[in-house]
Amino acid sequence: MAKKITLKVKNKFINKYKNGYPLLLREAILNAEQLKKEGMLLRLADENNRFLGKGYYGRQNKGYGWILTQNENESINQNFFDNKISKALNKRRSFFQDKTTTAFRVFNGEGDGIGGLTIDYYDGYYVITWYSQGIYAFQDYVLRSLQDVTAFKGIYQKKRFNTGGKYVEEDDFVTGVRGEFPIIVKENGVHVAVNVNEGPMTGIFLDQRNVRKAIRDKFAKGKRVLNTFSYTGAFSVFAALGGAEKTTSVDLANRSLPKTIEQFSVNGLDYEAHDIKVMDVFKYFNYAFKKGITFDMIILDPPSFARSKKHTFSAAKDYKDLLKQAINITEDNGVIAASTNYSGFGMDKFKSFIKQAFKETGKKYKVLEEHDLPEDFQTITAYPEGNYLKVVFIKKYSK
Known part of the structure; x- marks a missing residue:
């Protein structure tokens, strides 16, 4: 690794770093031209060269690296x-x-x-x-x-x-x-097939563990459940094991069909008793609305950003409208599990999207429960962006 260099922080960011903020923001650094090779060790200092922290240079999202310690005497070894x-x-x-x-x-x-x-x-x-x-x-x-x-x-x-x-x-x-x-x-007693050798996604998102348990234990019994952006169908499996009358899993990726069949099968469930559809979720919402197909529960967990041939989805811009489509095919007294892993806004902003979506569809709602990251996904208060998961279970009413 290259020798350690000193990065100077702009005055307006000093308190942020003194309070433990770990990400080296691009806009906070005065002398970014000093950064040459990723992995080089850094000393963070204010404009008067007073120590703020030690870390490393590594480009990630909006940052130039991470602070690892605020102890000037601690070595990164x-x-x-x-x-x-x-x-x-x-x-x-x-x-x-x-x-x-x-x-x-x-x-x-x-x-x-x-x-x-x-x-x-x-x-x-x-x-x-x-x-x-x-x-x-x-x-x-x-x-x-x-x-x-x-x-x-x-x-x-x-x-x-x-x-x-x-x-x-x-x-x-x-x-x-x-x-x-x-x-x-196993996850809470449920079998899950995983492949840690097939790309960045293994077959299950571990951060949704508590949400899947809630669906199985509290919400699925007797319900017709729609699982959108269903990936390998884990939410559907937990719903089925929780006594759902029927699940419908919808995802655009071709792999979602065999992967979902696999997840049902390793739990001894008859996948043919459930619907697994490989299609654009946005098209499915339109199809279901036109055909008068409704559900007692809808799981809405889109990626932060997605693109298909006809649609581009951004959680920051489009979640409200996506939620409106879900509301339109949810039965009265039905439940929507609204979820996002987008770190650019917090729970309050997310709940404002929910409020606006119900207002624009002319329906009433009640928040039943909320979830963030499970306890194994350790976070720190100095970096709220790290607690990215926001899930709200909502019950829909008519006016």
Whole structure:
């Protein structure tokens, strides 16, 4: 790694960093021209060269890297990574002891003290995700730390960063024993087929664990459930296991059909008793509205940004209108599980979209419950963007 350089922070951002904000914002740095090679160590200082923190250079989203410590005497070395990863694993001790859930997050980036890095656990297999070339420069430290303090079947890694102008989504087997995929993990007693060797998505989004449990235990019984942007159909499986009368899963990706069939099958459910549709969700909403098809429950969990041949969706701009389409085909007294993982706004803003959507459709609603990230997705108050998940269960009424 290159030698450490000093980055100067503009005066108006100093208190933000003193209060523990970990992301090196581009607009906060005075001398960004000093940044040459990702992975180089940084000393953060105010305009009078007074110490603010230490970190590394790694381009990710709106940032130039992450602050790792506010202790001027702390070194960023093997011992630093050993301590951070050991501490994170100890916090998840109860998860490792839970026989009903064998897939969860064991290291959550800046929430556990190292921005740009996540580590997930799938029944003995660890999956490291590197979000910048900068954090990847510390690969040897992280791998050694993980191998020294865990018993593992195998370790895989995923690289999600730009290099040479080309976006990389690469999966590598690192060490241990190669898995025979899919492997079957458990989440609250439900079987889930996962593939940690098939791209950035493994087959289930671990951050929705508590939401899936709520759907199964509280909301699905006797309901006709529509699961939009359904991916591998995990929400549908939990709904079916919760006693749903029927589920309909809709996703544009061709892979969603075999993957959803697989998830139903590993739980001993008859997938043919449910509908699995490979089509544009926006087209399906129009189709259902024209045909008078309605549902008792709709799960609305779109990606932050999506593009099909005829539609471009942005959560920041379009969620309200998408929710209006869902409202139009939800039965009175039906429930909508509205969800977004967009980090650019908080829960209050999200709930304002909900309020406006119901106002414009002339319907009343009641918020039944709210969810954010589960406890294994550790966050810090100094970085609210890190607590990105927002889920609201809404009951619809007519005026």
